[in-house]
Amino acid sequence: MARFHTDCIERPLRICFKLLGHFIGSHPWWFLIVPLILSTCLGSGFYFLKDRMSNNIEEQFTPVYGPAKTERRYIQETFPGNDSMFSRLRLSTDGNYATFIATSDRNILTVEFLQHILELDFKVRSMVVQFDNKSFEYVDVCAQVMGSCSSNDILDVIAYNANNIEEVNLTFPWYYSSFKSFPLYLGLGSVTLDKGNSVVKSAKAIQLHYYLREDKKTKTDIWLESFVNLVSNCSSTSIQVSYSTSMSMQWEFQKTPASVIFLFSNTYAIAITFSILSCWRLDTVRTKVWVASCGVFSTGLAVLSSFGLLLLLNQPFVMTVASCPFMILGIGLDDLFIMISCWQRTRVLDSVPDRLAETYKEAAVSISITTMTDALALFLGCSSPFGSVRSFCLYAGISICFCYLYTITFLGACMALNGQREAGNKHWFTCAKVPEDLPSENSKVFSICCVGGSYNRISEKEEPESMSHFFERFYGPILTHKSMKVFVFGVYAVYLAVSIYGCFMLEQGLDVRNLALDNSYVIDFYNNQRQHFSEYSCNVMVAVKQPFNFCDEDQLKHLCLCISKFESLDFVNNTLAWFLSFQQYAIATNVNISSKDAFQMHLHNFLELNFMFTQDLNLTVDNDIQASRFFIQTLNKTPMQDLMTVLRKTAEKCSVNLLVYHPAFIYYDQYTIIRDNTIQTILVAVIVMLVVSLILTPNPLCSAWVAFAICSVIVGVMGFMALWGISLDSISMINLVMCIGFSVDFSAHISYTFSSSPKSDVNEKAKDALARLGYPILQGALSTILGVVVLSMSGSYIFRTFFKIVFLVIMFGLLHGLVFIPVFLTLSGACW
Numbered sequence: 001m002a003r004f005h006t007d008c009i010e011r012p013l014r015i016c017f018k019l020l021g022h023f024i025g026s027h028p029w030w031f032l033i034v035p036l037i038l039s040t041c042l043g044s045g046f047y048f049l050k051d052r053m054s055n056n057i058e059e060q061f062t063p064v065y066g067p068a069k070t071e072r073r074y075i076q077e078t079f080p081g082n083d084s085m086f087s088r089l090r091l092s093t094d095g096n097y098a099t100f101i102a103t104s105d106r107n108i109l110t111v112e113f114l115q116h117i118l119e120l121d122f123k124v125r126s127m128v129v130q131f132d133n134k135s136f137e138y139v140d141v142c143a144q145v146m147g148s149c150s151s152n153d154i155l156d157v158i159a160y161n162a163n164n165i166e167e168v169n170l171t172f173p174w175y176y177s178s179f180k181s182f183p184l185y186l187g188l189g190s191v192t193l194d195k196g197n198s199v200v201k202s203a204k205a206i207q208l209h210y211y212l213r214e215d216k217k218t219k220t221d222i223w224l225e226s227f228v229n230l231v232s233n234c235s236s237t238s239i240q241v242s243y244s245t246s247m248s249m250q251w252e253f254q255k256t257p258a259s260v261i262f263l264f265s266n267t268y269a270i271a272i273t274f275s276i277l278s279c280w281r282l283d284t285v286r287t288k289v290w291v292a293s294c295g296v297f298s299t300g301l302a303v304l305s306s307f308g309l310l311l312l313l314n315q316p317f318v319m320t321v322a323s324c325p326f327m328i329l330g331i332g333l334d335d336l337f338i339m340i341s342c343w344q345r346t347r348v349l350d351s352v353p354d355r356l357a358e359t360y361k362e363a364a365v366s367i368s369i370t371t372m373t374d375a376l377a378l379f380l381g382c383s384s385p386f387g388s389v390r391s392f393c394l395y396a397g398i399s400i401c402f403c404y405l406y407t408i409t410f411l412g413a414c415m416a417l418n419g420q421r422e423a424g425n426k427h428w429f430t431c432a433k434v435p436e437d438l439p440s441e442n443s444k445v446f447s448i449c450c451v452g453g454s455y456n457r458i459s460e461k462e463e464p465e466s467m468s469h470f471f472e473r474f475y476g477p478i479l480t481h482k483s484m485k486v487f488v489f490g491v492y493a494v495y496l497a498v499s500i501y502g503c504f505m506l507e508q509g510l511d512v513r514n515l516a517l518d519n520s521y522v523i524d525f526y527n528n529q530r531q532h533f534s535e536y537s538c539n540v541m542v543a544v545k546q547p548f549n550f551c552d553e554d555q556l557k558h559l560c561l562c563i564s565k566f567e568s569l570d571f572v573n574n575t576l577a578w579f580l581s582f583q584q585y586a587i588a589t590n591v592n593i594s595s596k597d598a599f600q601m602h603l604h605n606f607l608e609l610n611f612m613f614t615q616d617l618n619l620t621v622d623n624d625i626q627a628s629r630f631f632i633q634t635l636n637k638t639p640m641q642d643l644m645t646v647l648r649k650t651a652e653k654c655s656v657n658l659l660v661y662h663p664a665f666i667y668y669d670q671y672t673i674i675r676d677n678t679i680q681t682i683l684v685a686v687i688v689m690l691v692v693s694l695i696l697t698p699n700p701l702c703s704a705w706v707a708f709a710i711c712s713v714i715v716g717v718m719g720f721m722a723l724w725g726i727s728l729d730s731i732s733m734i735n736l737v738m739c740i741g742f743s744v745d746f747s748a749h750i751s752y753t754f755s756s757s758p759k760s761d762v763n764e765k766a767k768d769a770l771a772r773l774g775y776p777i778l779q780g781a782l783s784t785i786l787g788v789v790v791l792s793m794s795g796s797y798i799f800r801t802f803f804k805i806v807f808l809v810i811m812f813g814l815l816h817g818l819v820f821i822p823v824f825l826t827l828s829g830a831c832w
Helices: 010-026 028-052 057-061 067-078 111-126 153-157 162-166 217-231 248-254 256-279 289-312 319-344 352-381 387-423 444-450 466-479 482-505 521-532 553-567 578-589 596-609 611-616 640-653 670-696 700-723 730-756 762-793 797-831
Strands: 097-103 129-131 134-136 174-176 181-183 200-202 205-211 240-245 536-544 572-577 617-619 625-635 658-661
Touching: 010 028, 010 352, 010 387, 010 670, 028 289, 028 387, 057 248, 057 387, 057 730, 067 536, 067 625, 067 658, 097 111, 097 217, 097 521, 111 162, 111 205, 111 217, 129 217, 153 181, 153 205, 205 521, 217 240, 240 248, 240 521, 248 256, 248 521, 256 289, 256 319, 256 762, 256 797, 289 319, 289 387, 319 352, 319 387, 319 730, 319 762, 319 797, 352 387, 352 670, 352 730, 387 730, 466 482, 466 762, 466 797, 482 700, 482 797, 536 640, 553 572, 553 625, 553 640, 572 578, 578 596, 578 611, 578 625, 596 611, 611 617, 611 625, 640 658, 640 670, 670 700, 670 730, 700 730, 700 797, 730 762, 730 797, 762 797
Parallel strands: none
Antiparallel strands: 097 205, 097 240, 129 134, 174 181, 536 625, 536 658, 572 625, 617 625
16 A cells, blocks of 8 residues: 555645644744734724625525526616606516515405405505605605506506495406406405306405605615505404515515524534533643633634635625634634644653644644635635625635634644643643642542643553543444444445435525525515415516517518417416507508508507507617517416526527516526536536645545545435425535535545554554544534534524535534545555
8 A cells, every 4th residue: 555655745744834833832922922913903804894795685696697687688778667657567677666465364355355455555655754854655756657656456446445346347367347458367366266257256365566666766765664664563363464575585684694693602602612521631731621712712713814804805795604603613623623632642741842743743734635625615616606605605715714824823822832831730720830649648629620740651642532542442443343344335325325316306496585584574475475376477578689570471470480389388378469469459440551651650659559568669760670579478387497498498499589588587597507507516626625635645545535525425415405405506505515625524534544544454544543533523523513503593594504504514524534434445445
C-alpha cells in the first residue's frame, strides 16, 4: 500500500502546519487579540443589515433568467396596460389587489349569506384610510374601467341586492345576460349544478377581488394593511372568511427571520453546554472547559466577521442566510473536537509550543480537507439560477473560511494559553496551583475539587476518555470482524435500496404556501382556494409575435390550426380571441372583411363596441397589426408545471410564431431547471471533492472512497427526504449543496487518519483510525444535531426543512464515517 502513497503535497503541508502551531504556541496573545479586533471591525457591517435585506420572493425563489421573465418583458413592451381600462385577464403580473373567500358548510347563495357578504363588501369599499395626513377610500385607489372601479361579477349579477338571488337563475361557469356575459367560475366555488343543465343549484364559497392601481404603491400598501385588519375579524359561526392580498405573502415571508431569533440563543446555550460536558474531565487541570467555550465563541466570531464583511461589500442578505449560524456552529465544533483529541495525544512533558505543533501536524490537514470541500461545494452553489441559493452559498462559504481561520488562530491561541495553565498544574477555574496527588490527610472530595494534572507515566500522554477506550478496545475490533463486515454490507444494501426508491418518489417545486409561517392567515386562504376553486386553472395568454394579415385566409387557417391544437389538449377548456369575436361580429352585421381596407374600417367600429380588445392589438401607424394576442382557459386536470411545458411545446410546433405566458409561469419555471441544475451542481462538486482529496490525502484509494461516500450520502439524503415529505425546490437545494460539504467531513477524517496510520495491517489501520477519531466524530455529529434541533420547533417550513436535511446528512455521514467506510477501506485495502 505504501508504494502508492501520494504525499508530495500532504507532507509539506504537515510541516508547514507544525511550524505554524509552534509559532502560535510561542505567541498566543497575538493570535487571540488580532481575531477579536478583526471581528469587531468587520462586525460593523451589521449596521447596514436593514438596508441589505433582500427578501423579494420573485427575485430570490425564481430562476434569475427564467423563460417566463423574458416572456413577461415582451408582453409588457408589446401590450402595455391601460389604467382606464383595467382587465384582470390581461395582467402581466399578479396585480395589486385584496381578496377574501367567504365559505359555508351550507349553500352560500341564500339571502342571509349574501347579505352578510354585501355588508362586508360595503365595509371594504367605504373603509377610510389615513395617508400623509389625508384620508382616502377604495374609490380613490381602485383599478378603473371606464371611470368606475372594477367590480365583482357575482355582485353585478344580483345588482348588489341579496333578495335578487331568488329571481336569478345562475348558470355556471358562464352566466349570460342580455347585455353581458359573466365568468362566474372566478367568483363561485364548490358549485353544484342541476342534473342535465348548467343551472347552479348551490355553492359553498364566494370569492371577491378588489384591484388597485399600481402607480401609487406606498398608498395602496397602507390600504391593503387596513383591509387585512378589517377582514381579520369578520368570520362568524355561520360563515368563515379567509383573506389575502397581493402583498400578504411578501409580508408574511419577511416575518420568518423574527420567528427564529429566539432560537439562536437557545442553540448557542445548548452548544456551549454540550461542548463543556463532553470536554469535562474530573481532573481539575486536564479538563478542557475553557477550550470548549472558546470553540463555540470562535464560531460566533466567524459568523460576525463573514456576515459583516459581505454586508460592507453591499451583498444582499436573504432570509435563508439566517440558517448559516446553525451550520457554522456544527462545523466549528467538529473542528474543535478534532483539535482537542489530537492535543490529548501529545506528550504532556513537552513545551506548549511543541505540543501545539504536534496538534497542528496531526489535525490541521484533516481540518483543511473538510474546510476546502465544504467551502468549494458552497461556492459552486453560487452559480445557481436562484438568488436565494446564491446568497446562502456565498454567506455560508465565506463563513466557513472565517471559521477555519479562527480555528487555526484564535482557537489555537486559546489551546496554547490553556496548555500553559496545564503546564503550571493550575486549577481550571481558580488558576491556583494544585497538587497532582491527593495528600494523605485530605478526603476524596478534596481530590475532586483541588487535585489534578495526572497523566500516563508510560506514554507521557493524557489519560484518554472512556469513549476513546470504547472505540479502541470494543468497537474497532468488533467492526473489523469478518462476520460483522458481512452484516455491514447487508445493512448498506438495504440503505441503498431504500434510498434509490425514495429518489424516484422525490417531488419537485416550491409550494408558495411554504414561504409563510404555519400560523399565517394566508395558509387558510390558500387552503380554501385550493378546496373550492380548483376546477379551473389559469387563463393563459398566447401572443402572435409576428406581423399578421388576418385578411389572408391561408394565414388565418394556419392560426386556426394552432388554436385547434391548443383546444385538443385535455386541460384546455375554451379560447377567447378578438379575431374570432370580430368574425362573429362581421357575420352578425353582414359586413365583408376580406379586403384590407374593409378589415381595418370595420375593426375600428368593432373595437369601439368592444374596447377591451384594443389591449390585445399592437398596431403600427398605418393600422397594420404588428402583434396580437388571445387567451385560452385551462382546467386543473394536470400539474401546473406540466401544463406550462406542454403549452410551450405546442406553441413551438405551430407554423405561426407564438408565445405563451401567464404570471404564474414566473414561479413554475423552477420545475424546468431545478432537477438538472441540482444534479449538475452535485456532479461538479463531487469531482472537485475528489480532486481535493487526491491532492491532500496520501492515498488515492482513500480519496476514491471519500468521493464514494459523498455520492452515497447524497443519494441517501435525497431518497429519505422524499420519504419524509420534502420536495426538491430552491430551499431544499440550498441544503443539498450544503450537504455535499457536510457529507465528506466524517469520511474524510477517517480516510485521512486510516491512510496516515503507521500500522501495516488494514484491520489495525481501521482500529487505529476509529480509536483516534471515533469519539471526536461522534461529538461533532451530536453537536451539529444539537445545534439545529431547535429548528424542528420552528413555525417556518424553511427552517424545518433545514433541520430535516441536516439531520439526515449528519446521521448518514456518521453512519458512513464510523461504519461503512472503515469496513470498505479494510476490504479494498487488502485487495490493493
